[in-house]
Amino acid sequence: FPPAVFPLSCAVQSYSWGKVGLESEVAKLVASSDPLVQIQPDRPYAELWMGAHPRGDAVIRDNRIPQKTLGQWIADNPACLGAKVKDAFQGRLPFLFKVLSVNTALSIQAHPNKELAAKLHAQFPEHYPDANHKPEMAIALTPFEGLCGFRPVEEIVSFLQTVPELRALIGEVAAEQLERSGSDDPRGVSAALRVCFTRLMKSEKKFFVDQLNMLVKRISQEAAEGKDTSGSNGDLLLRLHSQYPGDIGCFTIYFLNLVRLEPGEAMFLGANEPHAYLQGDCVECMACSDNTVRAGLTPKFIDVLTLCEMLNYTPTPSSSKIFPAAQSQLDPSVYLYDPPVPDFAIMRIEIPPSIKLYLVSAVDSASILLVIQGTAVGTSTAAASEMTLRRGSVLFISANESISLHLSSPDGMLLFRACCLL
Numbered sequence: 001f002p003p004a005v006f007p008l009s010c011a012v013q014s015y016s017w018g019k020v021g022l023e024s025e026v027a028k029l030v031a032s033s034d035p036l037v038q039i040q041p042d043r044p045y046a047e048l049w050m051g052a053h054p055r056g057d058a059v060i061r062d063n064r065i066p067q068k069t070l071g072q073w074i075a076d077n078p079a080c081l082g083a084k085v086k087d088a089f090q091g092r093l094p095f096l097f098k099v100l101s102v103n104t105a106l107s108i109q110a111h112p113n114k115e116l117a118a119k120l121h122a123q124f125p126e127h128y129p130d131a132n133h134k135p136e137m138a139i140a141l142t143p144f145e146g147l148c149g150f151r152p153v154e155e156i157v158s159f160l161q162t163v164p165e166l167r168a169l170i171g172e173v174a175a176e177q178l179e180r181s182g183s184d185d186p187r188g189v190s191a192a193l194r195v196c197f198t199r200l201m202k203s204e205k206k207f208f209v210d211q212l213n214m215l216v217k218r219i220s221q222e223a224a225e226g227k228d229t230s231g232s233n234g235d236l237l238l239r240l241h242s243q244y245p246g247d248i249g250c251f252t253i254y255f256l257n258l259v260r261l262e263p264g265e266a267m268f269l270g271a272n273e274p275h276a277y278l279q280g281d282c283v284e285c286m287a288c289s290d291n292t293v294r295a296g297l298t299p300k301f302i303d304v305l306t307l308c309e310m311l312n313y314t315p316t317p318s319s320s321k322i323f324p325a326a327q328s329q330l331d332p333s334v335y336l337y338d339p340p341v342p343d344f345a346i347m348r349i350e351i352p353p354s355i356k357l358y359l360v361s362a363v364d365s366a367s368i369l370l371v372i373q374g375t376a377v378g379t380s381t382a383a384a385s386e387m388t389l390r391r392g393s394v395l396f397i398s399a400n401e402s403i404s405l406h407l408s409s410p411d412g413m414l415l416f417r418a419c420c421l422l
Contacts, residue, residue, distance in 0.1 A: 002064075002065060002077070003062055003064060003065060003382060003383050003384040004077075004080060004382035004383075004397075004398035004401050005378075005380045005382045005383040005387075005395060005396065005397050005398065005401050005403060006060055006061065006062040006065060006383065006384070006387075006395070006396055007060075007061040007062065007387055007393060007394065007395055007396075008050065008058040008059065008060060008061060008070060008368070008394045008395065008396055009034070009058065009059040009060075009061050009394075010030075010048050010049055010050045010056075010058045010059075010394050011048070011049045011055075011056030011057070011058065012026060012027075012030060012045055012046075012047070012048055012049075013046050013047040013048075013049060013056065014043055014044050014045065014046060015044060015046040015047065016044060016046075016104075017044070017046060017102060017103060017104045017105065017106055018044030018045055018046025018047070018100075018101055018102070018103060019044065019045065019046075019101040019102070019103040019281075020041065020042055020043060020044050020045070020103070021039055021040065021041035021042065021043065021045070022039055022041070023101075023103075024044070024045035024046075024101035024103075024281075025099060025101045025141055025142065025281035026045040026046065026047065026048045026099050026100070026101045026281075027039045027045035027101070028391075028392070029048060029099060029370075029372075029391060029392035030045070030048065030392060031392070032390060032391040032392040033371075033390065033391070033392030033393050033394070034392075044103070045101060046100065046101060046102075047098050047099065047100050047101075048098060048099040049096060049097075049098055050096075050097040050098065050099075050368050050370060050394050050418070051070070051093055051095065051096040051097055051288065051368065052069070052070045052071035052074055052092070052093045052288075053071075053096050053288055053290075054071065055290065057069040057070060057071040057072075058070040058394070058396075060073060060396075062384060064384050070093075070396060071093075073396075074091070074092070074093055074366070075091070077398075078091040079399075080366050080398035080399060081093065081365065081366045081399060081420075082363075082364045082365045082366060082399030082400065082420075083364075083399075084364060084365075084422040085364075085365050085366065085399070085420045085422060088342065088422055089343075089420075092288065093288065093366060094287065094288060094342075094343045094344065094420050095285055095286065095287060095288060095343055095344035095418055095420060096285070096286055096287075096288045097283070097284075097285050097344075097368045097370070097416075097418040098283065098284040098285070098286070099141070099281070099282070099283055099284070099370070100138070100277065100281065100282050100283075100284055101281045102144075102277050102278065102279050102280055102281070102282075103279065104243040104244075104279075105240055105243055105244070105249070105276055105277070105278045105279070105297045106276050106277045106278075106297065106298075107249070107276060107292075107294040107295070107296060107297045107298030107300065108147070108249045108252050108256075108274060108275075108276045108294065108295050108296040108297050108298075108307075109274070109275065109276065109292045109293060109294045109295070109298075109307075110271075110272050110273060110274050110275065110292075110293050110307060110310060110311055111133065111134035111135065111136070111269070111271060111272075111273075111289070111291055111292060111293070112128075112133060112134070112271060112272070112291055112293060112310060113133050113271035113272060114131075114132065114133045114271075116271075116272075116310055117130070117131050117132055117133050117134075117289070117291050118131040120291065120293075120306065121291070127301050127303065128291050129290045129291070130289050130290060130291060132287055132288065132289035132291065133271055133287055133289065133291075133341075134271075134286055134287050134289035134290075134291050134292070135268070135269065135270050135271060135286065135287055135339065135341045135343065136268075136269050136284055136285065136286035136287075137266055137267070137268045137269070137284065137285050137286070137323065137337060137339050137344070137346060138261070138266060138267055138269075138277070138282040138283070138284045139261075139264065139265070139266040139282055139283050139284075139337060139346060139348065139416070140261035140262060140263050140264065140265050140266070140280060140281070140282050141263055141280075141281040141282055141283060141372065142263060142280050142281040143260065143261070143262060143263070143280055144260070144261040144265075144277075144279070144280030144281065144282050145258065145259070145260050145261075145277075145278040145279050145280055146258075146259050146261075146267065146275060146276060146277040146278055147252065147253065147256040147257065147258060147259070147274070147275055147276045147278065148256065148257050148259045148267055148269065148273065148274075148275045148318070148321045149256065149257050149273055149274065149275070149312070149314075149315075149316055149318075149321055150193060150197075150255055150256060150257070150274070150312075150313060150314065150315045150316070151255060151256060151257050151315060151317075151318070152315050152316070152317050153178065153181065153183070153189055153193070153315050156178065156193070156196075156254060156255055156315075157178060157179050158231075159232070159233070159254040160175050160178070160179070160254075162231045162232055163215065163232050163254060165211040165212070165214050165215040165218075166200075166211075166215075166251060166254050168211055169199070169200050169203045169207070169208055169211055169251065170196050170199045170200055171199055174192070174195045174196045174199050175196065177192045177195060177196075178192040178193060178195075178196050180192075181193075186314070189315065190313040190314060190315075191313075193255075193313045193315065194308070194311075194313045196255075197255055197308060197311070197313070198308040200248070200251055200252075200255070201248060201295055201296070201304045201307070201308055202304060202305075202308070203248070208248055208251070209246045212241070212246060212248075212250055212251070213246075215232075215237065216237065216238065216241050219232055219234040219237055219238060220238065222234065223238070233253050233254065233258075236253050236258065236278075237250060237253060240253065240278075240297065243297075244296075244297050244298075247296055247297055247298075248295070248296045249276070249295070249296025249297030249298070250296075250297075252274075252276070252296060252297075255274075256274055256275070256276075257316070257317070257318035257321055258278075258318060259318050259321045259322065261280075261282075261322065264325070264335075264348065265322055266322070266323040266324075266325065266337050266346075267321050267322060267323055268323040268337075268339045268340075270312075270339075270340070270341070271312075272310050272311055272312040273311075273312055274307075274311050274312075276297055283346070283370065283372075283416050285344045285345075285346050285418045286343075286344070287341070287343040287344065288343075293306050293307045293310065294307070295307040295308075323337060323339065325337050325348060326338070331361065333349055333350055333351050333352070333355075333358070334347050334348070334349055335347065335348040335349075335350070338421060342420070342422055343420065344418055344419070344420055345418075345419060345420065345421045346416060346417065346418050347416070347417040347419070348414070348415075348416055349413070349414070349415040349416070349417060350412065350413075350414055351374070351405070351407065351412045351413040351414075351415070352412045353410060353411050353412040354412075355407065355412070356406070356407050357404065357405070357406060357407070358376075358404075358405045358407065358413075359402055359403070359404055359405075360378075360397070360402060360403040360404075360405060360415075360417070361402055362399075362400045362401055362402040363399070363400075363419050363421070364399055364400060364422075365399050365419040365420040365421065365422070366396070366397065366398055366399050366419070366420070367396075367397045367417050367418060367419035368394065368395070368396055368397070368417070368418050368419075369394065369395040369397060369403075369415055369416075369417045370393075370394050370415065370416045370417070371389050371390060371391055371392065371393040371394075371413065371414075371415055372391065372414040372415065372416065373391060373409075373411070373412075373413060373414040374389075374390075374391070374407065374409040374411065374412055374413030374414060374415075375388075375389065375390045375391075375407070375408045375409040375413075376389045376405040376406055376407045376408060376409070376413060377389070377405070377406045377408065378395070378403045378404065378405050378406075379403070379404045379406070380397075380401060380402065380403045380404070381401075382398060382401040383403070389405065397417075
């Protein structure tokens with residue numbers, strides 16, 4: 001049999017929003033896993049891609065395996081996915097696992113559902129490269145901030161009353177419609193919210209730049225005088241404006257929840273959920289797709305009409321955006337994040353210092369294992385030889401294979417494992 005468990009060397013993406021040099025968790029993991037890698041101090045290390053996506057297919061680090069990349073190996077050995085996964089996802093790994101290190105905000109975006117993805121891909125393949133949906137989940141590694149989903153209406157109404165520049169962009173008619181919409185009529189609320197947000201996003205460039213400059217000037221003056229600007233979300237406004245001056249995305253902070261995650265906390269982003277990561281480091285898992293509809297805080301292609309049409313306009317408090325992990329009944333070291341989509345799930349594995357031998361158990365799905373903390377020697381009947389695991393190591397584990405970890409670090413280990421639990 002060919003080895004079914006093997007180490008991977010993963011692709012780094014240098015998007016401009018990433019943290020630079022060794023400030024980046026991505027760079028730290030790469031440097032730790034491969035001492036020969038030179039980290040460039042001024043290069044952004046934004047994303048580590050652990051998977052078989054054609055734009056960042058992981059390289060196999062086992063010279064007994066003839067295939068060079070994980071994508072090639074899975075194509076030649078589709079049974080490694082597990083029978084159910086192989087059938088459900090046409091012989092492809094259904095997820096892409098990532099680490100993100102965010103320095104400046106990512107674009108205001110949403111990912112289409114399957115139906116819309118197919119339509120967009122058929123019409124505009126240059127902007128929408130595939131026909132798949134892209135639900136995703138982020139789990140914080142360091143304190144992490146993002147915008148996610150529409151705020152409760154009373155919060156938006158409060159901003160409409162304290163931020164005249166916002167009200168000017170939306171217009172009196174739409175603002176009053178939202179103020180009058182009652183909680184007893186959720187469809188009316190969503191309709192009013194859709195009108196307000198669409199008016200904002202479609203406002204004339206010169207008009208919104210003038211309003212934004214007035215707002216930034218006013219908040220800067222108030223802050224300089226020591227006044228409390230929280231009623232206008234002043235700190236975040238100034239931060240985003242410094243990153244993307246004159247960008248319409250700066251106004252979305254008055255519509256979208258600010259979600260703060262502590263390490264280990266997660267947020268799940270279903271189809272059509274507006275979001276933008278702001279800062280911090282996380283592991284992320286998603287369906288294997290690159291479809292993103294963007295509308296601000298970005299120099300990339302913007303598709304405001306599609307975004308405003310597709311969004312989920314249901315207001316919810318930011319606390320509801322934190323997705324809970326369930327501690328495993330069978331293994332107290334395992335916390336499972338199991339989102340409401342079939343494509344992926346994530347396990348956080350916290351091995352305490354008292355345990356020196358730990359079994360990474362078999363699951364009926366191919367999985368990818370990432371080491372965040374700790375060192376161990378891994379052995380498996382399915383591996384060609386023993387494997388040294390340290391911070392930044394990434395392993396591919398075929399379905400129904402397990403690994404014994406012989407821990408050598410005094411403070412235990414922290415691992416994340418992405419898989420598909422059908």
